[in-house]
Amino acid sequence: MLRLLTATDIPRLLEIETATQMSPWREEVFQNCFSSSCDCWGVESDNNNLVGFIIVSFTVLTEGHILNFAVDPAFQQRGYARALLETVLQHAREHQILRLWLEVRRSNTRAIKLYQNAGFVQMGERKNYYAELNGREDALVFLIEL
Numbered sequence: 022m023l024r025l026l027t028a029t030d031i032p033r034l035l036e037i038e039t040a041t042q043m044s045p046w047r048e049e050v051f052q053n054c055f056s057s058s059c060d061c062w063g064v065e066s067d068n069n070n071l072v073g074f075i076i077v078s079f080t081v082l083t084e085g086h087i088l089n090f091a092v093d094p095a096f097q098q099r100g101y102a103r104a105l106l107e108t109v110l111q112h113a114r115e116h117q118i119l120r121l122w123l124e125v126r127r128s129n130t131r132a133i134k135l136y137q138n139a140g141f142v143q144m145g146e147r148k149n150y151y152a153e154l155n156g157r158e159d160a161l162v163f164l165i166e167l
């Protein structure tokens with residue numbers, strides 16, 4: 022089941038975040054999302070367990086920026102990420118959003134494949150955007166016109 026998340030979901034979001042991200046967001050960053058112009062969608066497994074989330078910022082009226090997106094490792098490769106992304110795309114179309122964009126690590130082939138399959142195309146890159154254990158990693162910038 023897909024649903025909009027609230028600040029009460031933050032403890033579970035932090036669990037998924039720390040299990041999946043090299044530089045996990047802190048609690049305050051999630052709190053800021055819930056108190057600003059972000060949509061936070063979650064997906065639950067059969068027993069109402071929150072297993073994935075996607076956060077989109079709509080600071081520009083016709084544009085959305087995917088800020089964060091992750092699925093609990095124990096529940097990956099079951100279509101949960103694709104369902105989250107489809108929900109965001111559908112919601113954006115219904116609200117006259119013209120484009121969505123995001124950054125992704127150059128090495129994150131799983132996520133890149135997912136975005137390309139959904140229709141995103143690479144439109145640029147940001148050198149040394151992400152902190153790495155041994156230095157920095159480039160971000161690729163992907164965009165979808167809706």
Ligand SMILES: CC(C)(COP(=O)(O)OP(=O)(O)OC[C@H]1O[C@@H](n2cnc3c(N)ncnc32)[C@H](O)[C@@H]1OP(=O)(O)O)[C@@H](O)C(=O)NCCC(=O)NCCS
Nearest residue numbers: 041090091092097098099100101102103125131132134135
């Ligand atoms: C990227 C991520 C969200 C995908 O979640 P997921 O639930 O496993 O993805 P899905 O099961 O919905 O798979 C959707 C698509 O993702 C891609 N994908 C998922 N797992 C993959 C794998 N192991 N190898 C290659 N592609 C993969 C495929 O394109 C897949 O489509 P397919 O089923 O037609 O092959 C998940 O791996 C994750 O949380 N990663 C860590 C956080 C992260 O990188 N977030 C993105 C930041 S930009």
